[in-house]
Amino acid sequence: MGEEIxxxxxxxxxxxxxxxxxxxxxxxxxxxxxxxxxxxxxxAVIGARDCSDYGKYVAEHLGAFLGRNRVTVxxxxxxxxxxxxxxxxxxxxxxxxxxxxxxxxxxxxxxNRVLFNRLLEQGTIFSEYPPGTPPRAMNxxxxxxxxxxxxDAVVVIEAxxxxxxxxxxxMALEQGKEVFVVPGRVTDRLxxxxxxxxxxxxxxxxxxxxxxxxxxxxKERTEERGGLRGKAxxxxxxxxxxxxxxxQERKSxxxxxxxxxxxxxxxxxxxxxxxxxxDFYPQSVEQIVAxxxxxxxxxxxxxxxxxxxxxxxxxxxSPGYFKGMQ
Amino acid sequence: xxxxxxxxxxxGVSAYPxxxxxxxxxxxxxxxLVGSLSQEVREAKERVCVALRNxxxxxxxxxxxxxLSPANRRKEGTAFDLPIAVGLxxxxxxxxxxxxxxxxxxxxxxxxxxxxxVSGVLPIVREAVAWGVEQCIxxxxxxxxxxxxxxxxxxxxxxxxxxxxxxxxEGGEGEALLPVxxxxxxKLFQEKAVEKVPDFSEVNGQETAKRGAEIxxxxxxxxxxxxxxxxxxxxxxxxxxxxLPPLTLEESLEVTSVFSVAGLLRxxxxxxxxxxxxxxxxxxxxxxxxxxxxxxxxGMISLAHRGVLFLDELPEFQRAALDSLRQPxxxxxxxxxxxxxxxxxxxxxxxxCAMNPCPCGFYPDRNRCxxxxxxxxxxxxxxxxxxxxxxxxxxxxxxxxIASLKNCNKGESSGRIRxxxxxxxxxQKERFRGTxxxxxxDVEAADMEIFCALGEKEQQYMDQLYRNLNLSARxxxxxxxxxxxxxxxxxxxxxxxxxLLEASFYRPAQEYWQ
Numbered sequence: 001m002g003e004e005i006x007x008x009x010x011x012x013x014x015x016x017x018x019x020x021x022x023x024x025x026x027x028x029x030x031x032x033x034x035x036x037x038x039x040x041x042x043x044a045v046i047g048a049r050d051c052s053d054y055g056k057y058v059a060e061h062l063g064a065f066l067g068r069n070r071v072t073v074x075x076x077x078x079x080x081x082x083x084x085x086x087x088x089x090x091x092x093x094x095x096x097x098x099x100x101x102x103x104x105x106x107x108x109x110x111x112n113r114v115l116f117n118r119l120l121e122q123g124t125i126f127s128e129y130p131p132g133t134p135p136r137a138m139n140x141x142x143x144x145x146x147x148x149x150x151x152d153a154v155v156v157i158e159a160x161x162x163x164x165x166x167x168x169x170x171m172a173l174e175q176g177k178e179v180f181v182v183p184g185r186v187t188d189r190l191x192x193x194x195x196x197x198x199x200x201x202x203x204x205x206x207x208x209x210x211x212x213x214x215x216x217x218x219k220e221r222t223e224e225r226g227g228l229r230g231k232a233x234x235x236x237x238x239x240x241x242x243x244x245x246x247x248q249e250r251k252s253x254x255x256x257x258x259x260x261x262x263x264x265x266x267x268x269x270x271x272x273x274x275x276x277x278x279d280f281y282p283q284s285v286e287q288i289v290a291x292x293x294x295x296x297x298x299x300x301x302x303x304x305x306x307x308x309x310x311x312x313x314x315x316x317x318s319p320g321y322f323k324g325m326q
Numbered sequence: 327x328x329x330x331x332x333x334x335x336x337x338g339v340s341a342y343p344x345x346x347x348x349x350x351x352x353x354x355x356x357x358x359l360v361g362s363l364s365q366e367v368r369e370a371k372e373r374v375c376v377a378l379r380n381x382x383x384x385x386x387x388x389x390x391x392x393x394l395s396p397a398n399r400r401k402e403g404t405a406f407d408l409p410i411a412v413g414l415x416x417x418x419x420x421x422x423x424x425x426x427x428x429x430x431x432x433x434x435x436x437x438x439x440x441x442x443x444v445s446g447v448l449p450i451v452r453e454a455v456a457w458g459v460e461q462c463i464x465x466x467x468x469x470x471x472x473x474x475x476x477x478x479x480x481x482x483x484x485x486x487x488x489x490x491x492x493x494x495x496e497g498g499e500g501e502a503l504l505p506v507x508x509x510x511x512x513k514l515f516q517e518k519a520v521e522k523v524p525d526f527s528e529v530n531g532q533e534t535a536k537r538g539a540e541i542x543x544x545x546x547x548x549x550x551x552x553x554x555x556x557x558x559x560x561x562x563x564x565x566x567x568x569x570l571p572p573l574t575l576e577e578s579l580e581v582t583s584v585f586s587v588a589g590l591l592r593x594x595x596x597x598x599x600x601x602x603x604x605x606x607x608x609x610x611x612x613x614x615x616x617x618x619x620x621x622x623x624x625g626m627i628s629l630a631h632r633g634v635l636f637l638d639e640l641p642e643f644q645r646a647a648l649d650s651l652r653q654p655x656x657x658x659x660x661x662x663x664x665x666x667x668x669x670x671x672x673x674x675x676x677x678x679c680a681m682n683p684c685p686c687g688f689y690p691d692r693n694r695c696x697x698x699x700x701x702x703x704x705x706x707x708x709x710x711x712x713x714x715x716x717x718x719x720x721x722x723x724x725x726x727x728i729a730s731l732k733n734c735n736k737g738e739s740s741g742r743i744r745x746x747x748x749x750x751x752x753x754q755k756e757r758f759r760g761t762x763x764x765x766x767x768d769v770e771a772a773d774m775e776i777f778c779a780l781g782e783k784e785q786q787y788m789d790q791l792y793r794n795l796n797l798s799a800r801x802x803x804x805x806x807x808x809x810x811x812x813x814x815x816x817x818x819x820x821x822x823x824x825x826l827l828e829a830s831f832y833r834p835a836q837e838y839w840q
Contacts, residue, residue, distance in 0.1 A: 050699070052692045079699065111700060189693055282690040284724045285534060298533040302831040303824055310794045318683060319552055319832070320534065320722025321690050 005104055005131055006031045018042075022149040022175045026128040029146075030104045033124040036097060036150075041215050042072035044151035044172070046165050047081025048158040052190050053323060054280045055158035058182055059084040061259055062155065065208040067094025071215070074099065074151045076143065077119070081157045083112050086119070096123040099146045101139035103131040126150075141167045148172035152218055155180045155205055159193030166193050169202075178218060180205040188281075207259070267313055274304050275313055278324030282317040327351075329416035329423055332430045332459060333409035334450035335401055338669035339583045339624070341446070341453040345395050346406065348413035353389030359410075361394030364402045364621075373435050374411045381439040381486040386418060400666040402621050405444040408433035408463070411486060412493075421493045430454050433465040439486035443467030445589030448582055451475050463489065463504070470596040471586055473509040474579065480507055509596060515575055518599040523568040524561075527739040531726045532558055538721035538832050539678075540743050543569050544750040545811030546765035548655070548677040548716055550640070550834065553723030554687035559680035560605075562723075563636040566678060567601035568740040570633070571748045577632045580672060584631055588624045602633030604675075608642035616650045617671050622662040627654050628671035640681040641708035648710045651677070655716050679717065681709065718767060718804045720834040750814040766811045771803050778806040780821055787823050791830055805829045 008014050009028045017038045019025050036042075043066055047055055059081045066073050067089035075082040077098035086096040098119050102108050104127045107116040119125050126146065129139060144167055148154050154172040156179065159165035172179055181202045184191020198204055205211055267275045277291040289301045296304075305322050308314035314322050327350045334341045359371050371392075375385060392410055394401050409431040415421045432450060434442040447468040452475050454462055461479040464472045469482025481504040483489040492504045526536060535551060539562055542549035549566075551559045573581065581598040585591045591598075606615060606626045617625030627635055637643060654660045654673035661670050684702045688695035697705075754765055757777065763769055769777050780788055792802055806821075809829035813821045 050692075050696065187693070281692070284722070286531075286724055299537050299828065302534055303827040306827045306831045309830075310791055312794060316795075316831075317690050318722060319720045320724065 004032070006035075008035075016150055018151075019146065019149050022145065024145060025149070026146060028128065030127050030129070030131060031124060032104045033120045034095070034122075036072060036095070036124050040070065040072060041219060042074050042097070042151045043211070043215070044074040044147050044154045044168070045081065045085035046075060046147065046154065046156055046159075046168050048160060048163060048165065048190055049078050049080035049082075050190075051080040051084070051158050052188070052281065053317070054184070054188075055081055055190065056084055057280070058157050058259070060088045062157070062182075062208055062211075063088025064092040067092030067096075069212060070094060071212070072097060074147055076101070076140070076147055077108075077112055077115060077125075079109055079111065083115050085157070086123075087115050090115075090118050090122050097150055098123065098125045099143050099150065100125060100127040100135075101129070101143045102135035103127060103129055103133040105131040106133070106135065108135040140164065144168040145171045145175070148177055149175055151177060152215060153178040153180060153211070155182065155211065156194055156197060156202075157182045158184065158190045159197075160189055161192045161196065163193045166197070169197060178203060178214065180211060180214070267308070267311070271304055271308055271313075274301065275308060275324065278308075278314055278322060280323055282321040282323045284320050285322065288322060327417045327419060329413050329426070331409045331413040331416060331426050332428070332457075333406060333432055334430060334454060334457075335399070335405075336403070336446040336449060336587055337667075338622075338671050339449050339580075339587050339628075341450040342396075342399070343454075343457045344401065344406075344409075346409040346413040347393045347395055348410070348417040349391045349393075350386055350414075350417045351389050351391075355387040355389070357385070357390040357392070359392045359394075361392075361397040362400050363394065364400060366404055367394070367401045367406050370404070370407045370410055370435075373407055373437065374414065376437045377407075377435045377439045377486055378411060378414065380437060381490065383415060383418075383420060383490075385414065390414070390417075403444065403446075404434035404442075405432045405446070407435035408441060408465075408489075411435055412489075415490070415493075421490065425493045428458065428460040430457075430459045430462045432462065432468075433483070435486065441465045441483050441485055441489070445591075446587045447471045448474065448579070448586040448591075451478065451480060452579070452583070454478060461506075469507045470509060471582070471591065473507040474511045474514075474582075474597060476508075476511075481505065482507055511575055511579075511597060514597055515578060515599060518597065523600060523740070524565045525568060525740045526562075526565050526743055527737050529558060529561055529565065529737050532562065532723055533737075534831075535559075535562055535721040535723050536737060536743075538719050539566055540569065540747065541808060541811050541815065541832065542566075542678075542719045543676070544747045544815050545718075545754070545808065546676060546767040547718035547808060547811065548767070549679070550714075550717045550720045551678070551680045551723060552683050552720065553680070554682060554725050557723035557725050559723060560636070560638055563605070563634065563638075563678045563680060564603060565740060566634050566676070567603045569743045569747055570601050570676070571744065571751055573599060573601060573632060581632050584624050584628050584672065588629060590629070602630050603636065604630035604633070605636040605638060608637070608639045610643070610647060612644070612647045612650050615647050616654065616660050616673075617662050618664075620664060620666075622664055622669045622671075624671045625660070627651065627660060627673040627675060630675040631672045633675060635675045635677050637677070637679045640679040641705055645708075645710055648713050652712050652716070655713075677717070679713075683722070714834060715800065717834050718808055719832045721832060746815055749817060750811065753814045753817070766807050766814065769807055769810075771799075774803055774806055778810045778821065780806075784821055784823055784826060788826055791826065795830065797833075801833055805833055808832060 007030055014035050063085035073086050073089040073096040075086050089096045104125050107113050148168050148171045154177055169179055179202045181194045181197045182205050184194050273292055277288045285298055285301055309316055314324055316322055329348050331346045333344050335344045412431050416423050416426050434444050443465045447464050448471040451462050451472040455477050462472055463481050463483055466482035466484040472480040492500045553559055578597055604626045613619055615625050616627055658674040659670055660673045661668050683689040684697040685705050686695055686697050689702055809821045809825040812825040812828050
């Protein structure tokens with residue numbers, strides 16, 4: 001399974017419907033893995049390759065959430081956000097489409113071999129380039145139109161200014177897709193691109209549930225517009241199913257907050273100050289101590305930080321750097 | 327006519343006796359030198375002949391044979407010149423044979439009869455006591471080295487002329503010519519021990535790194551420092567010898583011997599009183615690091631014996647050179663095998679390494695570091711795993727900005743840190759009496775339960791730590807060893823929870839790299 005390479009053209013039924021409507025649609029696609037069904041919802045999750053821990057965290061959670069809710073995650077199988085969200089979706093039992101900028105027989109980047117194989121089993125790999133085409137820099141911006149084209153909406157997690165991710169966003173807007181952006185902090189270079197998009201009027205992605213609701217509305221709108229009367233029943237069923245899942249998800253997730261892990265235990269009072277000085281971003285012990293209201297020695301702080309790590313409230317990223325966990 | 331004269335040759339940092347046998351018999355005038363000799367020993371023939379003539383002695387026209395016994399061992403170096411010259415004169419009856427009995431000669435001879443300094447005087451004189459030698463005549467340049475050894479009379483000669491007048495003189499007259507030089511090693515040691523070394527109070531900030539260095543020095547753990555360029559890694563490393571306990575006399579003689587063999591004792595320097603600090607450049611070759619070449623010379627690791635070997639820019643070192651450190655780190659000595667035999671040099675050093683966290687130096691500060699994950703992994707991967715396995719402590723340094731440099735309170739002085747370390751070492755000495763270990767850093771996993779036992783509460787804590795920090799078994803043992811040292815520093819009988827916590831803070835970086 002997944003070993004054979006198929007070639008599909010717009011004249012065939014299997015050709016993704018969403019691609020039929022985009023400008024400059026590929027005249028043919030090489031496919032490996034399962035052929036995706038045209039029904040269902042799909043979201044493109046894209047972002048920086050050298051993402052921060054924050055980006056990684058969000059990509060993991062969003063990917064897993066989408067996977068659980070049977071939303072297909074479309075992405076470019078790149079390092080960083082792309083690969084992480086796809087992997088999370090597959091791990092959660094969902095499906096995913098990887099669109100490559102090289103032949104479908106080539107795993108690029110080579111470091112994502114495991115993801116590549118998993119996609120062959122559980123998802124789909126697409127490319128408009130014939131097998132054997134090496135990964136060329138010029139191919140990647142072009143394939144981005146397929147990434148956005150295959151999705152109903154695009155989520156940007158982290159992007160620097162002038163990031164390749166922004167090219168995908170431009171194409172998505174051209175294709176009339178909805179763009180959601182995960183906000184970052186103004187001091188983070190990795191979120192500059194995201195914040196710029198928000199300033200330009202992109203939707204802000206605050207919680208995954210919201211995304212699901214928006215997707216639902218989008219779906220209804222397209223159905224109304226497209227007048228798919230014959231398939232209305234199908235659509236309704238899908239909708240009910242989707243809503244059912246959403247409400248179920250809500251319950252199990254203890255009142256929203258999908259981003260955060262379940263609270264395990266309370267932080268002991270003597271460690272509270274230190275805990276609050278922690279951040280999602282790795283900080284050195286010196287930086288953390290500098291944020292404390294009281295004066296404690298670095299060695300003392302080090303001991304307390306390890307205590308927080310044992311309680312799973314913090315993570316030691318490297319010998320002298322810590323970040324917080326919720 | 328026949329004579330024999332005693333001398334010695336080096337074998338690593340120890341020595342073996344060599345007797346120079348000279349025979350003058352009638353025949354065609356020749357001089358042949360035998361006994362498995364290297365080029366420079368064979369050349370002694372020319373040097374000695376000319377020097378003797380210039381000193382006023384003419385060789386007889388006969389068949390002269392010189393044999394260096396044991397003849398099957400390879401002889402190297404120029405220290406055989408003097409015994410050959412003395413042997414020739416004794417065989418010619420120019421000096422009484424009685425005068426050269428039980429006397430060991432060492433030295434290179436110049437054409438004008440000058441006696442020049444050679445390397446390895448200290449180890450040879452040290453061993454000579456056991457061979458029943460009563461007096462040693464060594465080059466005047468090296469006499470202070472030899473004079474450290476008690477139980478043997480050591481005299482320094484500057485020229486052949488001087489030496490011969492001594493050998494020909496009778497009784498007290500000779501004493502005045504070449505007096506016995508004697509140095510009280512203990513006293514010298516006390517005097518020189520107060521020499522100034524770089525002090526920890528000069529390092530501002532970097533509290534955790536300094537504390538890490540203190541723990542490492544106390545338990546003889548190997549240390550890795552990670553940090554951007556300019557954070558003070560080398561500065562801290564250079565100060566570690568200053569917080570190690572002072573050298574004992576015995577240790578000092580070991581260090582001096584290695585330097586003497588390597589010919590690195592400076593003129594007038596008698597006894598090494600400071601712990602050595604060796605910092606090889608990362609382009610260092612394998613033989614230069616561990617010792618080698620055809621005549622195996624001690625390498626950097628032996629020169630760092632009883633001191634600190636500092637490897638800056640760890641990932642830049644050749645993998646082969648780093649891997650060669652495994653045996654010396656394990657066995658505390660290095661065996662170098664060559665065609666002419668195996669020599670063993672001591673290499674009981676503390677390993678201190680430094681490296682950048684990534685090619686640019688700023689990881690994990692993602693706002694400044696633009697290195698990709700594979701780049702970082704590749705950079706870290708350059709450090710050989712087996713070496714990381716032998717590093718117990720890891721500290722990370724950050725760049726200190728100028729404002730805090732000025733405001734920082736002065737650090738503790740090396741002297742005060744050293745006091746704590748000396749106390750911790752004393753506790754370890756008690757603990758390991760009668761075992762194969764010396765320090766907490768040496769303890770093997772199998773003996774962990776004996777020496778690093780935990781109370782019930784602490785054990786529970788350690789289990790929790792092991793689970794929640796995803797430790798490997800190896801890291802678990804390292805934390806125990808380091809915690810034992812921290813407890814020793816605090817002079818605590820039992821390892822307590824806070825010691826375990828502090829030890830886990832310093833756990834080695836490899837855990838994050840996997």
